[in-house]
Amino acid sequence: MENIQAGTSDIESIVRSDDLANLVVTFKSGQRAFLGAEKLRLACKCAHCLRARIDGRFPEAFPGIAIVDLGQMGYGLNIAFSDGHTRGIYPLGYIVALLEP
Numbered sequence: 001m002e003n004i005q006a007g008t009s010d011i012e013s014i015v016r017s018d019d020l021a022n023l024v025v026t027f028k029s030g031q032r033a034f035l036g037a038e039k040l041r042l043a044c045k046c047a048h049c050l051r052a053r054i055d056g057r058f059p060e061a062f063p064g065i066a067i068v069d070l071g072q073m074g075y076g077l078n079i080a081f082s083d084g085h086t087r088g089i090y091p092l093g094y095i096v097a098l099l100e101p
Ligand SMILES: [Zn+2]
Pocket: 044, 045, 046, 047, 048, 049, 050, 085, 087, 088
């Protein structure tokens, strides 16, 4: 992947890939970046997942996980995953940060 030197104001759109395995972030420059569903699921910062990490019961992997729904919230995205987890809110700044290699 090319180096992404961008901020949230440079984002043109964010959609799901056709196979539901990635977020596709398109920047106003025309540059495109992909963010895998598993990486996103592992990075969830909702209260439920934070608690699970503290308790040591947060999974280390989510093989085959898909993005089943995407809610556009202005400042970020509400992502629903195929494991039934729908609480994750991903602010745009966090999404850009996750794009870093
Ligand atoms: Zn979560």
